[in-house]
Amino acid sequence: MNDTPPVVAMRGIVKRFPGVLASDHVDFVLRRGEIHALLGENGAGKSTLMNILAGLYRADEGTIAVHGTPASFGSPRQAIEAGIGMIHQHFMLVPSQSVTENILLGLEHPRFRLRLAENERRVAELGEQFGLKVDPRAKIWQLSVGEQQRVEILKLLYRGADVLILDEPTAVLGPAETEQLFKTLRGMTAQGKSIIFISHKLNEVVSIADRVTVMRRGKVTAADVPTASTTAGELARLMVGRDVLFRVEREAQQPGPVVLSFENLSAENDRGLPALHELSLQVHAGEIVGLAGVAGNGQRELAEVATGLRRATGGRIRLNGEDITN
Ligand SMILES: Nc1ncnc2c1ncn2[C@@H]1O[C@H](COP(=O)(O)OP(=O)(O)OP(=O)(O)O)[C@@H](O)[C@H]1O
Ligand SMILES: [Mg+2]
Incomplete structure (x- = not known):
C-alpha cells in the first residue's frame, strides 16, 4: 500500500x-x-x-x-x-x-x-x-x-x-x-x-x-x-440484480413455409460502394433468423433494401412469393 x-x-x-x-x-x-x-x-x-x-x-x-x-x-x-x-x-x-x-x-x-x-x-x-x-x-x-x-x-x-x-x-x-x-x-x-x-x-x-x-x-x-x-x-x-442463466433451454423449431426470401441481392452503401454482394437468405414462418457480424458489414443496407428505403442494384426480394424488389 x-x-x-x-x-x-x-x-x-x-x-x-x-x-x-x-x-x-x-x-x-x-x-x-x-x-x-x-x-x-x-x-x-x-x-x-x-x-x-x-x-x-x-x-x-x-x-x-x-x-x-x-x-x-x-x-x-x-x-x-x-x-x-x-x-x-x-x-x-x-x-x-x-x-x-x-x-x-x-x-x-x-x-x-x-x-x-x-x-x-x-x-x-x-x-x-x-x-x-x-x-x-x-x-x-x-x-x-x-x-x-x-x-x-x-x-x-x-x-x-x-x-x-x-x-x-x-x-x-x-x-x-x-x-x-x-x-x-x-x-x-x-x-x-x-x-x-x-x-x-x-x-x-x-x-x-x-x-x-x-x-x-x-x-x-x-x-x-x-x-x-x-x-x-x-x-x-x-x-x-438477480441470477442469470447463461444457457438457454430451447426446443427445436419446426420451420414453416418460406415467407421472405432474398435472391442474389446486391446493393450499395451511402458512399456508392458495394455493401451487399449477391446475398441469398430465406426466412421461414415461425422462426427467428439471427444476422451476426460486426457493424458496418451490410446489415443496415440489407434492412433498408428489405423495407424499401434503399434500392437494390441486383437480385430479387420476395414476400410470400410476391416480388417486392424496389
Ligand atoms: N442527455 C440526456 N438527457 C436525458 N436523459 C439522459 C441523457 N443521457 C442519458 N440519459 C438517461 O440517463 C440514464 C443513464 O444513461 P447512460 O447513457 O448513462 O447509460 P449507459 O449505462 O451508458 O447505457 P448504454 O449501455 O445504453 O450506453 C438513462 O435512463 C438515459 O436515458
Ligand atoms: Mg453508454
Missing part, C-alpha cells in the same frame, strides 16, 4: 435528467496504471458518469479530485488539460481530412498545420510507441472502423492524456481487432496510462480489466472489485 492519491476520485456524484436519476450518489476511484472496467446494462448510467469526468456534463452534486486535487471541468477542453480524455461510442472525426489533420483539429495553433510534415512524424512516433498503427496521411474515409478508433486514441495521446476513457470500444470491432486493442491498452498501462473501459460484455471485462465497478440504475452495486477475485456469474448478478 502507498499513500499516493488515486489518479481520479469521484465522490457522491449525482446527475438528474428529466424523470431519471442517472447518477445516484456514485463513488468511483481510478488508480495509476490500471484498467478499470465500468460495467452495467443499458441505461445503467455508465456514459453519464464518464461524460461528467470528461467535462461534457456537469454533475448536480458531488466532487471530483484528480491526483488528490479538487477539479471541476466545464468543458472537454478543461478535462484534457487535466489529462483526461474520452473516446465516445460514436467517433467524432472529419472523413475528408487526413489522420494528422484530425488529430490537430481544435488545437488553437494554426501554425501546427503549416508544420504538417513535422506533426505527421509526431503522430507516427506516437503510433509506434503505443502500437497504434495507422498512416498519418491517410484520409479518415479510407480507414476501417478499427483504424478510426486508433486515430481517436492517438488524438488523446497527442494532447497528453494520461487517463483514457473508452466507451464500449469493442462494439465496432471484430475479434481480431478487439485482441489488438487489448494489447494496445495493456501497453499503454505499462507506460503509466490509466484506462477506464466501459462495457456490458462480461467476458471482456474479466479478460482485460484489473478492477471493475458495477452500476445498475444509476447506483454502484459493487465498487472497485479486483477481477481476479470474481467470476462472470457474480458480475452478471451484480449487473442485472
